[in-house]
Amino acid sequence: MNKSFTLFSLLIASTVALAQVPxxxxxxxxxxxxxxNEPLELTILPDERVLFVERHGAVKLYVPATKKTSVIATIPVSTKYSDDSEAEDGLLGASIDPNFAKNHWVYLYYSPAGATPENILARFELKGNTLDLNSKKVILRIPVQRDNCCHTGGSIDWDAHGNLYLSTGDNTSPRASEGYAPIDERPGKGPFDAQKSSSNTADLRGKVIRIHPEADGKYTIPEGNLFPKNADGTYDPKTRPEIYTMGHRNPYRIAVDKKTGFLYWGDVGPDAGKDSTGLGPAAEDEFGQARKAGNFGWPYFVGDNKAYWDYDFETKKSGEKFNPDKPVNNSPNNTGLNELPPAQKAFIWYTAAETKRFPSLGSGGRSAMAGPVxxxxxxxxxxxxxxxxxxxxxxxxxxxxxxxxxxxxxxxxxxxxxxxxxxxxxxxxxxxxxxxxxxxxxxxxxxxxxxxxxxxxxxxxxxxxxxNRKPAVAASVDKKAGAVPFKAQFSSAGTVDFDKDTLQYQWKIVPVGSAAASGAPVILTEPNPAYVFKKKGTYKVSLTVTDSKGLKDTQTMTVQAGNEPPQVSLELTGGNRSFFFPEKPIHYKVNVTDQEDGSLEKSSIPASKVRITAAYQDAEDKPKADMGGHQEAPVTFTAGKTLIEKSDCKACHFQDKKSIGPAFKDVAAKYKSDSKAVDLLSDKIIKGGAGVWGETAMSAHPSIGLPEAGQMVKYILSLADEKAAPVLLQPAGEVFAKIPTGGDPNKGVFKFLAAYTDKGANGMPAQTTEQMLVLKSPTLMFGNADDASKNLMRFKMGENNLLIVTQANTYAYFKGIDLTDITGLDLIVAAPKEQLNAQGGIVEIHDGAADGALLGKTEWIAPNDDPNAFTSKTPPKPFKVPLSGQSGLHDLYFVFKNDNAKGALYVPFSVTFVSK
Known part of the structure; x- marks a missing residue:
């Protein structure tokens, strides 16, 4: 078959498939x-009521007829280890009987309160909206240890033949194994050896159990479980006939395909951040599939049967790698067979980093869960x-x-x-x-x-x-408050109907509160009408959009008439208006006028009422409107804060309270005086770690680069200092752009904020207006240019966006750069021979266009053999370009030249604007 035709056919097929996606x-x-309060598992009743359980023992029922949720029973459960630390135990799983419509049976799996360390599967009867605790029948008991964490499993599901499946965890602490195989065979270390449970054929932990519950509260064993009967109808005493699959760590959520009978589960994996010779592979989570009974390898294998070493915790020496074809359990804690069934591979497996085999899974923390088919x-x-x-x-x-x-x-x-x-x-x-x-x-x-x-x-x-779908309504107004009379322009821009129906618009302006008696509602039927508010008061303005089939949606806003918002101006009175320069003064002036209060200039508005702040931040954040008249202290390490908010850190940490991991403020207090804290904690973010704050290991984050991890750590460490109220500035004067400890003078912004809240007027509430002015670092990265020639190569390296100039007479440009007081430019450009076969060249700076007035150019940029030049670990000396006689705003085009080049020229990293 023609190769191009094959590719074309695949493209068409993928396009068709894509079109079918709802x-x-x-x-x-x-x-x-x-x-x-810690909801764990749900089950849907035939009449669409939803029963679900919370770990501390509450059984809840959502009733759609009333749209109410109530506690229908409370099960006494154990949620602590013997040392009184928080356990994963509790009320773990819930399901209804396949014949629930007739028998009303509910099955719960939980850790009973009391001195006996066990988990039980019990059956109850649901009578109306009440769970009858007196109807309890214990179906199965599973002995556990409650001295050390972790891993409970606890999910329940059914197949088409009325067989109940129950997942159980390995009930094993991972701490001693540093995220690798927990196979500590030393005396007294049973809680640290998963060979006592997951790979023990005579133990029900680390398994998916399959049984057939009977009406009398007992159960029978279905055909096809992992360990069959002997010829005489008995079972090997070193096996448990209930076992369907074994070799699981923490199969927390399972699901059975009712048509095929295939069992699916998500197995929450270990914590090792990297492969280790002598210990084993980096940690992986698994989505498992069992088409029949089998052994899925833990704690000897992970993922697609990546093997651990037989590590001796007493001698600290490694033996041989485990063999997935013939796994053997020789642990003194094993009460079952020594020779185990062959290990089966996972259905899908993935690490903390992006996985090449399954790239759609992304990267980050890992907790695999299996849902329905x-x-x-x-x-x-x-x-x-x-x-x-x-x-x-x-x-x-x-x-x-x-x-x-x-x-x-x-x-x-x-x-x-x-x-x-x-x-x-x-x-x-x-x-x-x-x-x-x-x-x-x-x-x-x-x-x-x-x-x-x-x-x-x-x-x-x-x-x-x-x-048919109802319209998605967007409503806005150009002015939400003003002195009467004032004209408001309403807009429905952004309103869409996904079915392309004809739409009808209705704006409704309704006076509320004390203004309600002043007039009837006003109806406007244009998409974007204007309206003049002539009477003071608060008005509810709603836009209702109706499609041609009668479906509608509404969005509402509030408009206040009677108090004109203040006007705030913030300007620089000299110097450069694009950049801040460390330790150099910035001159500014603020003015405020208010229709009712007067003006700052005439002293009718006191300077003390105008809140003006200026501060360095390592990255620009999105400002929040100060509607309460109070400004919080600025966050210096905004880039790190943003990275944390986008990561999975919040799954284990809060800023000021403990979760599974320590509060960030506690981490900051512990490492505040440690000069090596940034390097130490950055390494831990990337590689993971355990043992400092408790039993639970911190997951590795290999996809986070070292610079990004450093930014995250700097933000966390900054929390050690209580945030003082921001220093308020006078309405006019100068400030110095001071870079705090840990800040980078070649990055970040210097931000001015000026805000004024008026006194209110004519019985209407106060209004706040805020203005912001941001000065950039004088160092700009070419990879962040406002635009560049399309035939340049762009890519991300660490925290930087980079350009590689692969063709002469191309350019990158920055818009609206103020050249006032700028005496020159320092360009960092690398022309690495070894990595890029760079040809070198010059950079010309043009005004307004690539062929505009020439403002200056570099000397010849010669290729070099510096192995670090391409990574900018040791950036070369800058190429200096003097400037003189320029001022005001300019669009600067950096044109990359070498008329004789055949291939790449160089890598322009950054340009720094030098001030006099």
């Missing part, structure tokens, strides 16, 4: 209840079935990374592909999900903090609308 805006997330045929009479596109797809999800994947498998069950389900869906650590009878997907969101009630935790329902 539009994301056809899905709606509905919050049913929130502010929960969707079948269209199961929802033929449902109100809102998901589209056929998702037929037979497996829904897998990630507690830490907050995504859901729809995975396509072949008829045999082989992995085909995965895609993000609703990429813009915001989740707060999904911990369980299930489809309800109406076709909706229910999701429990645990929330950000471990071992605590989180206000953002919730039960939600994802609904699909396959028909």
């Amino acid at each position: 539009e994301e805006n056809r899905f709606q997330k509905v919050v049913l209840t929130e502010n929960l 969707y079948y269209v045929d199961d929802f033929k009479n449902a109100k809102r079935p998901f589209p056929a596109y998702y037929d037979k797809k497996v829904f897998l999800y990630e507690w830490m990374r907050d995504w859901i994947m729809a995975v396509t498998v072949s008829p045999k069950g082989d992995y085909v592909k995965m895609e993000r389900f609703l990429p813009n869906l915001k989740l707060e650590h999904p911990i369980d999900m299930a489809f309800g009878p109406n076709g909706d997907l229910y999701i429990l969101e645990y929330g950000q903090g471990w071992f605590m009630g989180n206000p953002e935790s919730k039960l939600v329902r994802i609904e699909y609308n396959g028909g």
Whole structure:
């Protein structure tokens, strides 16, 4: 077959497939209840009631008819280890019987309160909206240890034959093994040896159990479990017949495909940040699939059967690598068989870094969870079935990374592909999900903090609308307050109807409060009308948009008439208006006028009422309007704060309170005086670590670069100092651009803020106006230029965006640069021979266009053999370009020249503007 035709066919096929993906805006997330206390597992009743459990023992029921959630029972549970530290134990799993409509049975898996260390599977009867605790029948008891953490499992599901599946964790502490295989065989170290549980054929921990519950509260063993009966009908005493799969670490959420019988689970993996000769591979989480009973390897193997070494914790020496074809359990803590079934590979596996085999999974913390398989045929009479596109797809999800994947498998069950389900869906650590009878997907969101009630935790329902959709309304106004009379211009810009229906607009202006008696509502029917407010008061303004089929949506805002907002001006009175220069003065002036209060210039507004601040920040943040008349101290290390907010750090840390990890303020206090703290903690962020703050290991983050980790650490360490109120400046004067300790004079911004809150007028509340002025660092990165020639090579290295000049007579330019008081430019340009075969050249600086007036140029940039030049670890000396006689704003074009070059010229890193 013609190769180009094959590629063309694949392109067409992928385009067709892409077109079939349901539009994301056809899905709606509905919050049913929130502010929960560690919700763990849910089960959907036939009438669409939702029963779910919280770890501390609450059994809750959401009733859609009333839209209310209530506690229907409280189970006494153990949630502490013997040393009184917080455990993962508690009320862990919940499910209803397949024949619930007739028998009303509910199954719970939990850690009973009391001195006996065990977890139990028990059955209860749900009577109406009440769980009858007196109906309890204990079906299965699993002995555990409660001296050390961790790993409970606890998920329950069923197959089409009425068999119950229950996941259990390895009940093993990972601390002594530093994130590798927990196989500590020393006397008294049983809690640190998963060979006592996961790889023990006579133990029910670290397993997925499969049993058939009977009406009398007992159970039978289905055919096809891992260890069959002997010829005489008995079982080997060194095996447990309940075991379906073994070799699991913490299979926290499982799901059974009711059509194929395949079992899926997410196994939360270990914590090692890198491969180690003599110990084993870097940590991986697993999504598992079992088409039949089997051994899935833990603690001898991880992922696709990557093997650990047989490490001796007594001698600190490594033996041989474990053999996945013939794993052997010789631990003194093993009570089962020595020779184990061959280890099976994971279905999908991934590290903290981006995984080449499954790049869609991204990077970050890891907590794999398995959800349901969707079948269209199961929802033929449902109100809102998901589209056929998702037929037979497996829904897998990630507690830490907050995504859901729809995975396509072949008829045999082989992995085909995965895609993000609703990429813009915001989740707060999904911990369980299930489809309800109406076709909706229910999701429990645990929330950000471990071992605590989180206000953002919730039960939600994802609904699909396959028909007409209501318009998405956007309403705005150019002026939300003013002295009467004032004209307001309303706008519906941004309003969309995804079905392209004809729309009708209705603006409704309603006086509220004391103004309500002053007149009837005003109705306007234009998309973007203007209106003059003639009477003082507060008005509720709503825009309702109706489509041609009658569906509508509304957005509301408030407008206040009677008090004109103040006018605030902030300007520089001399010097350069683009850049700050460390330790050099910046002259400024602020003026305020207010229609009712007067002006700052005439002293009717006291200078003390105008809040003016100036401060360095290592990166520009998004300012928040100061509506309360109070300005917080600026955050110096904004870049680090932003990186933390975008990372998975908040899954384990809060700023000022302990979660599973220490509070950032406690970390700052501990390392405040340590001169090596930035290097030490940056290394820990990237590689992971354990033992400083408790049992739980910190995950590795190999995808975070060293510069970014350093920024994060600098922000954390800055929390050791209590934030004093910002120093308020006078309305006019000068300030010096001081760079704080740890700040980089070649980066960041110097930000002025000026704000005034008026006194209010005519009985109307006060109004605040704020102005901001930002001066940039005098060093600009060419990779961040406002624009550049399209045929330049661009890429990211560490925290920098870089350009490689691959062709002569190309350019990069910066808009609106003030050259007042600028005496020259320092350009950092590298022309590495070894890495780039660079030809060298010159850089010309032109005004206004690539062929505009020539302002200056560098000397010849010769190629060099510096191995670090390309990485800028040791940047070369700058090429100096003098400037004179320039002032005001200019668009500066940096044109890259070498008429004889055949290939790359050089790498322009940065330009620094030098002030007199």
